[in-house]
Amino acid sequence: MAGSIEQRKSEHIQITLNEKVTGDAITTGFESYTFIHNALPEIDFAEISTETEFLGHACRTPFLISSMTGGTALAETINRNLAEAAEERGWALALGSTRALLDSDGHPPSFLMRKYAPSVPIIANIGAVQFNYGYGTEECRRIVELTEADMLVLHLNSIQEVIQDGGDTNFRALLGKIEMLCAGLGVPVGVKEVGWGIDGETARQLTDAGIAFVDVAGAGGTSWSQVEKFRSEDPVRRAAAEAFSEWGIPTADSVRMVRPEIGGRPLVASGGMRTGLDAAKALALGADFVGFGRSILKEATQSTEDVLESMAVREMELRMAMFGIGASNLRELMDTPRLVRKDF
Amino acid sequence: MAGSIEQRKSEHIQITLNEKVTGDAITTGFESYTFIHNALPEIDFAEISTETEFLGHACRTPFLISSMTGGTALAETINRNLAEAAEERGWALALGSTRALLDSDGHPPSFLMRKYAPSVPIIANIGAVQFNYGYGTEECRRIVELTEADMLVLHLNSIQEVIQDGGDTNFRALLGKIEMLCAGLGVPVGVKEVGWGIDGETARQLTDAGIAFVDVAGAGGTSWSQVEKFRSEDPVRRAAAEAFSEWGIPTADSVRMVRPEIGGRPLVASGGMRTGLDAAKALALGADFVGFGRSILKEATQSTEDVLESMAVREMELRMAMFGIGASNLRELMDTPRLVRKDF
Amino acid sequence: MAGSIEQRKSEHIQITLNEKVTGDAITTGFESYTFIHNALPEIDFAEISTETEFLGHACRTPFLISSMTGGTALAETINRNLAEAAEERGWALALGSTRALLDSDGHPPSFLMRKYAPSVPIIANIGAVQFNYGYGTEECRRIVELTEADMLVLHLNSIQEVIQDGGDTNFRALLGKIEMLCAGLGVPVGVKEVGWGIDGETARQLTDAGIAFVDVAGAGGTSWSQVEKFRSEDPVRRAAAEAFSEWGIPTADSVRMVRPEIGGRPLVASGGMRTGLDAAKALALGADFVGFGRSILKEATQSTEDVLESMAVREMELRMAMFGIGASNLRELMDTPRLVRKDF
Amino acid sequence: MAGSIEQRKSEHIQITLNEKVTGDAITTGFESYTFIHNALPEIDFAEISTETEFLGHACRTPFLISSMTGGTALAETINRNLAEAAEERGWALALGSTRALLDSDGHPPSFLMRKYAPSVPIIANIGAVQFNYGYGTEECRRIVELTEADMLVLHLNSIQEVIQDGGDTNFRALLGKIEMLCAGLGVPVGVKEVGWGIDGETARQLTDAGIAFVDVAGAGGTSWSQVEKFRSEDPVRRAAAEAFSEWGIPTADSVRMVRPEIGGRPLVASGGMRTGLDAAKALALGADFVGFGRSILKEATQSTEDVLESMAVREMELRMAMFGIGASNLRELMDTPRLVRKDF
Ligand SMILES: Cc1cc2nc3c(=O)[nH]c(=O)nc-3n(C[C@H](O)[C@H](O)[C@H](O)COP(=O)(O)O)c2cc1C
Ligand SMILES: Cc1cc2nc3c(=O)[nH]c(=O)nc-3n(C[C@H](O)[C@H](O)[C@H](O)COP(=O)(O)O)c2cc1C
Ligand SMILES: Cc1cc2nc3c(=O)[nH]c(=O)nc-3n(C[C@H](O)[C@H](O)[C@H](O)COP(=O)(O)O)c2cc1C
Numbered sequence A, B, C, D: 001m002a003g004s005i006e007q008r009k010s011e012h013i014q015i016t017l018n019e020k021v022t023g024d025a026i027t028t029g030f031e032s033y034t035f036i037h038n039a040l041p042e043i044d045f046a047e048i049s050t051e052t053e054f055l056g057h058a059c060r061t062p063f064l065i066s067s068m069t070g071g072t073a074l075a076e077t078i079n080r081n082l083a084e085a086a087e088e089r090g091w092a093l094a095l096g097s098t099r100a101l102l103d104s105d106g107h108p109p110s111f112l113m114r115k116y117a118p119s120v121p122i123i124a125n126i127g128a129v130q131f132n133y134g135y136g137t138e139e140c141r142r143i144v145e146l147t148e149a150d151m152l153v154l155h156l157n158s159i160q161e162v163i164q165d166g167g168d169t170n171f172r173a174l175l176g177k178i179e180m181l182c183a184g185l186g187v188p189v190g191v192k193e194v195g196w197g198i199d200g201e202t203a204r205q206l207t208d209a210g211i212a213f214v215d216v217a218g219a220g221g222t223s224w225s226q227v228e229k230f231r232s233e234d235p236v237r238r239a240a241a242e243a244f245s246e247w248g249i250p251t252a253d254s255v256r257m258v259r260p261e262i263g264g265r266p267l268v269a270s271g272g273m274r275t276g277l278d279a280a281k282a283l284a285l286g287a288d289f290v291g292f293g294r295s296i297l298k299e300a301t302q303s304t305e306d307v308l309e310s311m312a313v314r315e316m317e318l319r320m321a322m323f324g325i326g327a328s329n330l331r332e333l334m335d336t337p338r339l340v341r342k343d344f
């Protein structure tokens, strides 16, 4: 069982690195927005601050590495490179689905990243649907303890489970179970999608259930029907996956839908984020944090240095966008009236 | 005469399989709509039901095979493959124009599909314009009897008749004759186009005349001016056909126009339907049933198994779309507020 | 002098036949309109009538051949082919600029088309700007007499004159002179552009001045800055011409602008008209007649038969469009509510 | 120090001439506007006047050469070609950043253009940010004196300074220093961007500070993040520059934003201006003058004659646009109601 999860995880990495896994006829939506440049920013670039906090954890940037991997040898390298870099630049670190942790006999070292990232928030991850397949608060508590995570994020991935051979597709009555988990776990519980986004009503229901944050993981980046298409052995599901290449709520739309529904809880914009300029747009649209997934994966397979450079570029882009509109800190960026639709 | 119909039917199959017969600068319009994904569907994929009924006939899916062919040897193979598959998966089956049935001496076996599809609705087909060329209620009754059909659909194909060498182009005063047929035939009579769609006002008039259902057969798929262009020997009509490659009401628009005008009568969305995701959009826009024509023809020339797989893909896509928005049955899909225009 | 006009005319024909003379980033605008198909037209295709009249002349079609040429040997062939075909199918015939008629010693036979087209309206043509260069009512009267024309159309071609080496560019105070001509000539006087269109205000001023009809000759077809670009020997004007490739009022827009400003006077839609479907749209938008220029030129260099076939295609397309919306005559086409913008 | 400025200037010329330095997914916005052609202009092309004045200086055209270069040998050739041509055709001439003038020991002849352009307005140039790096009113006065300029324009180039290795990025509190300079310099002081545009609010603040004119230097032409990308040795800034290829306020939008905020002060439209038709649109949108940068640079490296021809083309295009709408002078062009958005 653990073996099959391991193989699946390896294939996911290979496919997302090497195949065309983005959707068709769908984008994040950020390309429709533009900042109105401020030619006279009246600030010093050197003094721009991107400091913020995430559920009580002080952070040097509003950036996090999206849940990706774990459970294999390559995953260990990837996660270590990500963890060391996250620690050095002050990014939050989300781990890939930590279900393998419990299913395996030993404790896969690929999930034990606290030693490389002692000071930044670490977020453990598990599929919400597992609550219909034998998992509960107890299992989540063990995952959090083993990973020394500060919080847990549940992923919602209905369409992926359908395409995946042998996927877990009973998504009945999960809301009540999420509510119980939030009440009982002891650390904050967030919810994320995996690339199809979250709408406003769902975000509100999850908030009422006690969720501490929402990561929209919207459409326009990695499309998990595309990824699973490459893995499936069933021609029917392979063909059907193709039609879903356009599915999902574009990340920018998802951010706008969710923002008014979750009160002051942190909103993470992710799904297809590529640059710090996209990130700046997301923050100005209502996000508090921005997550990067596949766009930082290749560097993670290479070295900590490669990850660090890629992180530095995104930070530079964010600071340049802030400079360009004269925002010296994130509050000013989030409150800016300078983000407009391109057809204004 | 029957010989010439036979040859025409063969050519139609060859041309639609091998030539570029879709229009230019026209689409079905479904690409402008998108579903707002529901990340927390709260349903079990395995329990999704696509059951429905069509004029009193219980159906396992809201899908039908559009009228295509009959009257030739190849047509017999095609229709048998379609009929066997329709029976196995519970699709409704519309036959191609059954006029050849009466014009020929024997009874072309290509139309006698009831033995292969004993339980699903079978729909016989004839051109409405034939009522101006010697056909009437009596002929229609014989067609229904011979084919053992549950109902009859009349096709309206004005532009095709003009391009076709020797086409029947007197479309005068058909409404009254349709009214008489509806009153006298004894089985339900529907109306369809062949790829240029039906507008709201026409649908209302037809409803007032007693029509039992409307199949819009809109634009965006097979363009019959394009098809006849390849057959015509008249350079004038060939050139004129080209200009009509953009003609017609896109299927999505036709569905929206017709829906409010026909009361509770079944509305079939067809014309350019390719996937179950398109189908789901059509159902959410107001259709009750969805018809597939040319997009299933190639499989039909091959084998029952190929048709079956193609059907399974469309059903899977429909169920995935329902899962993606949390609809566990067709009523919930039809009532969903989650279908929006992409520029929402 | 006449020699140089002759050469210019030859070059115009060669260039428009062989070079890329359409504008960039500009279209006629008809592609933005679509007819709502009427699946049940309730008319007989064979009984569709395209009869109309133009300033008292009964016409079998609402089509005219736009002013093109004259004054050279090739022009004589072209005009004869056009004239014979116009006579046979009942199209109106506009001659190219007849200025050469007066400037030359003999009477160029290329303008004397009445013998080939005894019964259809013939329209003589001269540039309005010539009234600032020595021409007046007397010269126009001679032109009409020599050509045995039924009316005269003045062309307005300001931008062309600028690009043309040695063009006549004093367009001062022409309105008053046009008014005098209209009062004194004795046959109806119309006005046309040459591919940049006429706006509503200008059309109203011309109507007040006594003009009998307006031919918009809008943008989207032949661009005369592009044509003259190939002829000019001045690098400055050649380069400047290029920038005007986007200039002009799209024909569809021009029709809509002019229609309400000229009372019941005939409105000719021309400029980039290619098919009878375009023509049908123009008529439904407010035009009374439709003119074809360059799109019929190649056939005119070949034979009367080629022109005839090309005419038959356009007539067939017009009748098909009428059939497709259930209009049995031009009045019903012009009054149809079935023409809509594509983004309706 | 002066040496490094020299090298930078050379590289700027080489890169802008030879590399792809325009942005992606951004245009000037002028392509969205079109003039409604006036077929009956009632004016004489020969009498069209483009005369105007700029801050009291009579000018034969509303055109200026944007600040480009100085300080190198090639710059001397370029500037001399530009200056001689500007004098001959009556264009205003803006010099490249004249900071090198003060930093170097000698007085670089490339800035001393008054002898070649005795009668047209000459505009000296320096980066506003230099007021935070040791420059003040005194230095500006020397620059104006040495260059014999009629006025000074300050450039605002925040994003460029960030990408540039060792750029000056403290843009704090510049407004007050600009205000002091305006009060104390004795010649008019303008402000310009370098390709990202100026918004309305910033323009109003600068006006309140005493600025005499605003040159928007908007986006859609040369992108200075693209230019500096080719020069930077830092992979982080090179990558970040790429993301800013879409940054900036399109020139047409910037003109519309700034116009209502600066009272009667002259507004220069620049940034991506290529033709006199673009210029005409800018003037009709609210500009008083139009500046050309990179689109005239290649000619400037060649000869005075090449510059002259390029100037003649733009003037011809402007006059043709005026002819096309019947405007005989710039006031009529600026007041025309004939400029509309293409989707009117
Ligand atoms: C290789 C790979 C593995 C992933 N594994 C997980 C996972 O285990 N749990 C999860 O919630 N999301 C997982 N994701 C989804 C990402 O967290 C993210 O939501 C999605 O890829 C969209 O973001 P992107 O476009 O930036 O890649 C994975 C993504 C990738 C590329
Ligand atoms: C080979 C072929 C034969 C057809 N024959 C008929 C016919 O006999 N009667 C009819 O009503 N429609 C006929 N049609 C039209 C289809 O029923 C359908 O309305 C049209 O092709 C548009 O749907 P599509 O885009 O899915 O092909 C035929 C279509 C095809 C491809
Ligand atoms: C070869 C050629 C010669 C033309 N000569 C004249 C002319 O003498 N007088 C005139 O009013 N228009 C002349 N035109 C312009 C046409 O009448 C017409 O207005 C213009 O070409 C736009 O229509 P089109 O796009 O259908 O060609 C000429 C056009 C062509 C192609």
Ligand SMILES: Cc1cc2nc3c(=O)[nH]c(=O)nc-3n(C[C@H](O)[C@H](O)[C@H](O)COP(=O)(O)O)c2cc1C
Pocket (backbone or CB within 6 Å): D012, D013, D016, D066, D067, D068, D069, D095, D096, D097, D098, D125, D154, D155, D192, D193, D194, D195, D217, D220, D221, D222, D270, D271, D272, D273, D291, D292, D293, D294, D295, D297
């Ligand atoms: C080679 C080159 C050098 C430039 N140097 C300066 C400069 O020194 N000072 C300045 O204000 N702008 C400078 N610019 C910017 C231009 O003045 C102009 O604002 C910008 O290039 C956008 O206009 P364009 O698209 O017409 O090139 C330079 C531009 C070029 C192409």
